[in-house]
Amino acid sequence: MQSYMAHNGEVFKGVPLIMLINGGSASASEIVAGALQDRRRATIVGTTSFGKGSVQTVIPLGADRGALRLTTARYYTPSGHSIQALGIEPDVSISPARLTEEELAKIRRFSEADLPHALANEDGAERHALTMPDEQPPEGYEGEDFQLERAKQMLKDGTITASTGLKRAG
Known part of the structure; x- marks a missing residue:
């Protein structure tokens, strides 16, 4: 078994960061997105995430008796907001594909x-x-990943900064 210890402080301090999310982003990825957004450490780009902000524990009931799945906790962002049934809303809304109504x-x-x-x-x-x-x-559009291409372009253009996320006009 190996152990890894975290160290205080940021490894990549000052480096701009974008996190991509969409409706398929759920649970742990939403926790990370919410923490990065709350701490203004990353700009969240994409579409609203799934909204799974609960933790289930599976309790075996014994041989051939199945199991019980019990909700045992809820996830909260560092600022105390629950993502349950809401999801994380991106700072910049970009769809991966062209959408009709x-x-x-x-x-x-x-x-x-x-x-x-x-x-x-x-x-x-x-x-x-x-x-x-x-x-x-x-x-x-015939590219492979529009959201990723746009995120990379934002970083190149300097519209994203490390300390404040998205640069606001004005």
Whole structure:
């Protein structure tokens, strides 16, 4: 067995950071995105994440008796916000593919909040309705990953800084 010890402070202090998320980003990736966003250490780019902010523990019931899955905890961002049923909203909304209103309607119905018996957000907050992203791939786009290409371009252009995330106009 090997042990690794964390050291105080940032290894890459001053380096701009972008984290990509989408509706498939759930659980641990949402915790990381929320922490980086809360601490203004990264700019979150993409579309709203899934919204799984709970922890389940599987308890075996014995041979041939199955198991019980029990919700035992909830995840919170460093600022104390629950992501349960809400997800993480990106700082910069960019879709990976060109969307029509019909395709957006299908995406709107796929999140933790839409699952049967899902836990509600304990603050009573509800997931914001998904809207058309600020940016989409151009007509006829033939690249492999529009979000990644845009994130790399933002870093090259200097529109992202390490200490403040997205540079605000003004």
